[in-house]
Amino acid sequence: MAKPKYEFFPVERIGYTVCPGDDPKIKERILAGDKESGVATRILRYEPGADSTPMGVQQHDFWEEVYILEGSFTDLELNQTFTAGMYACRPPGMRHGPWRSEEGVTTFEVRYRTGEDG
Template sequence: MKDELEFFDVETVPWRPDPLAPGVSERVLSREDDGDVGTRLARWAPGTETSGVIRHDYFEEVLLLEGSLHDITLDRTFRAGHFASRPPGMPHGPYRTVDGCTMLEIRNRSADAS
């Protein structure tokens, strides 16, 4: 279960390197102990590129706040204001960003994955 938190200034949360994604830093706003489920801001440095298609066992919602992200498989570029909602197992990526981007990610467990 995620921590119970009342409003706080997200600027007080430091940016830290994402240990699983070179070129990405994260500002974790809330997270379960397992580390997969939570809410974070993710900032991709200009020139960051992922490899391979991504799948995971949790629901993920993503809102691009700044910059742009190119989906290599779809050959489409998404910009600030674009939103994605991905159920567990949905393939997505790989991605690249020329100018960098910042996104809000919200990850939740599937109701039947308890």
């Protein structure tokens, strides 16, 4: 299965939902997704003070590209803060997080698979 086909629409039509891990300060707006493969395009939002430490370090079996739209967050394992305008491209298996955001952060993310990674 693949992501659905959409023409332009206001993203505000799609509400935010709490991300896996159930922290009410960490929410996502899934713009397009495929539940079968786990790939998605989303907007991720950490409210001020959000901390994903209980979810631990993340590793995915898919590619993930992330662009920080506003705010900042800190990768607690790297002890490095990333800010608006920064971009990451993570291949399958790349470690990242957990994250903490003092001011809040909003990112745009695209997750996908290639023929090489399933």
